[in-house]
Amino acid sequence: MVQDRQVGRVRRNKPADRAKQANDPDAPTSPEALPPLAVLPLATTTLTLTALLTALAPRYGFHRDELYFLAAGHHPAWGYDDQPPLTPLLARFSTAVFGETPAGLRVVATLAAVVIVVLATLIARELGAGGKAQTLAAVCTASSGLVLAVGHMVSTATFDLLMWLLVTWIALRLLRTRDPRCWPALGLAVGVAGQNKDLIVLLVAALLVGILTVGPRDVLRGWRPWLGALIALAIVLPNVVWQARHGWPQLTVARGISEADGTLNRTMFVPQQILFLSPLLVPVWVLGFRRLLRDPAVRWARAVAVAYAVTCAAMLAIGGKAYYALALLIVVMAAGCEPLLAWMGGHWRTRRARLVLTIGVLSATVNAVLALPLLPPRHLGIPNAVDQEQGEQVGWPALVRTVADGWAQIPADQRANAVLYAVNYGEAGALAHYGPDYGLPYPYSGHVAFYGWARPPDSATGPILLVVKESKVDRQRPYFTGCRQVGRVDNGHGVDNEEQHAVVLLCAGTAEPWSQLWPHLRKYY
Numbered sequence: 001m002v003q004d005r006q007v008g009r010v011r012r013n014k015p016a017d018r019a020k021q022a023n024d025p026d027a028p029t030s031p032e033a034l035p036p037l038a039v040l041p042l043a044t045t046t047l048t049l050t051a052l053l054t055a056l057a058p059r060y061g062f063h064r065d066e067l068y069f070l071a072a073g074h075h076p077a078w079g080y081d082d083q084p085p086l087t088p089l090l091a092r093f094s095t096a097v098f099g100e101t102p103a104g105l106r107v108v109a110t111l112a113a114v115v116i117v118v119l120a121t122l123i124a125r126e127l128g129a130g131g132k133a134q135t136l137a138a139v140c141t142a143s144s145g146l147v148l149a150v151g152h153m154v155s156t157a158t159f160d161l162l163m164w165l166l167v168t169w170i171a172l173r174l175l176r177t178r179d180p181r182c183w184p185a186l187g188l189a190v191g192v193a194g195q196n197k198d199l200i201v202l203l204v205a206a207l208l209v210g211i212l213t214v215g216p217r218d219v220l221r222g223w224r225p226w227l228g229a230l231i232a233l234a235i236v237l238p239n240v241v242w243q244a245r246h247g248w249p250q251l252t253v254a255r256g257i258s259e260a261d262g263t264l265n266r267t268m269f270v271p272q273q274i275l276f277l278s279p280l281l282v283p284v285w286v287l288g289f290r291r292l293l294r295d296p297a298v299r300w301a302r303a304v305a306v307a308y309a310v311t312c313a314a315m316l317a318i319g320g321k322a323y324y325a326l327a328l329l330i331v332v333m334a335a336g337c338e339p340l341l342a343w344m345g346g347h348w349r350t351r352r353a354r355l356v357l358t359i360g361v362l363s364a365t366v367n368a369v370l371a372l373p374l375l376p377p378r379h380l381g382i383p384n385a386v387d388q389e390q391g392e393q394v395g396w397p398a399l400v401r402t403v404a405d406g407w408a409q410i411p412a413d414q415r416a417n418a419v420l421y422a423v424n425y426g427e428a429g430a431l432a433h434y435g436p437d438y439g440l441p442y443p444y445s446g447h448v449a450f451y452g453w454a455r456p457p458d459s460a461t462g463p464i465l466l467v468v469k470e471s472k473v474d475r476q477r478p479y480f481t482g483c484r485q486v487g488r489v490d491n492g493h494g495v496d497n498e499e500q501h502a503v504v505l506l507c508a509g510t511a512e513p514w515s516q517l518w519p520h521l522r523k524y525y
Helices: 002-012 015-023 039-056 064-073 086-098 107-126 131-142 145-152 156-177 182-194 200-214 224-245 249-275 279-294 296-318 322-344 351-371 396-407 412-417 425-438 470-479 514-521
Strands: 419-422 464-468 484-488 503-507
Touching: 039 107, 039 131, 039 145, 064 086, 064 425, 086 107, 086 156, 107 131, 107 145, 107 156, 107 322, 131 145, 131 322, 145 156, 145 322, 145 351, 156 182, 156 200, 156 296, 156 322, 182 200, 182 224, 200 296, 200 322, 224 249, 249 279, 249 296, 249 322, 279 296, 279 322, 279 351, 296 322, 322 351, 396 425, 396 464, 396 484, 396 503, 419 425, 425 464, 464 470, 470 503, 470 514
Parallel strands: 419 464
Antiparallel strands: 464 503, 484 503
16 A cells, blocks of 8 residues: 555656656656665565575586586687577676586576566566556566576576576657657667677567557657767677678578478467466566557656567568567566556455466466476476477486596597597587586587587597487498497486487598588588
């Protein structure tokens, strides 16, 4: 009640804003015409999320992508074959400060999840949500499957989700207030996002389509939008130059992923949109869409609803992954919290409120089991049926031990000319991280950025210890001679992940010198 009276005082102090909105729903409002921020509920939600993610961070082990980011962080550059530099840079920072362990690496992911929840709450507030609706937005976001997953482990999606929400929040503030001073901040956010993933271009394009379609178009007038664009371009330019100098490998990676997984991504797009947040949150999204499209009080924000539709259409057209569009769905969810609260009767003591609370607890529990390392590894078949990312955190030390046993079979006097070669970046990242503890040399690989970091010298004539997934063995035979199997990976938990039953081959040599062979071993995806 105190919070509601505070909201009332804020709104009564702005009669001019209310009059403008009544006469013209597209009229701008002053930056201060917002309900107070629900500081205590937001702090409680974020602290709970932080405690949960921190407690579970050491469980299982590194994800294959995290091992790759660790390796990339030790090879700093303005770009890599498959990504801009921000995520490897943050991985390097986190491990340098907190230790090169899963818990140390994941500190930045936990912090990112907290900021994601804060941004979702600020977005709900920007759309006029009072304290209770802001609390709903914070809790729904913090307990959603995607936020729990990206908060548990470091990935490009972790910071992509954060930056999409930041860009959208600034854009909403621009649309509501028409304050052109938002443009430099928007350009800064877009530029930083572009140093994490080029996909931010899609968000900018979708928002522009939304604004041009349903307005308010006057925010695009003047010179400040061009200033924002120049700021963004200046920040991303080093990565653009790097990509141009290296033949635009990211485009090759993206094209390959689309060709390999496009059909599956299109088929699973709608189910994963629902599953990756929670099927039980669908009614909140529906309320949010309805509000954005029909409520005169937020008519100025309709461009966001259009932007989500444009983003989904683009993802279906190019065969992109479903989670690329989920940031805007979180915005729509935040918009739905105010009408959900009204449906509940405005407080937590009604029968409808108890129903919502029960559903929320059920949703959070299911999401936690599917997204977080709560189950014993031997039971990971349950979450892996929905998403295989948890399974990719199991078995890397076992893989390296198996490889070390194979390396021990190479006579000591031949090891100076021997090569350790891993076919994919997960194997190479695991060998780079754990290998020194087992006396292994640094691995070579032709996969994504590993290809450019080092190539075996032609003087390394063999033997070659080759690590490869069981299903990919035949593809390697034309490149290596005299191969025999000396090991087979077993993660010890029966987890059916990508490296389970991978084989270790000891080969006598290569079919041709490394300098000629190396381009044929390059893998973009």
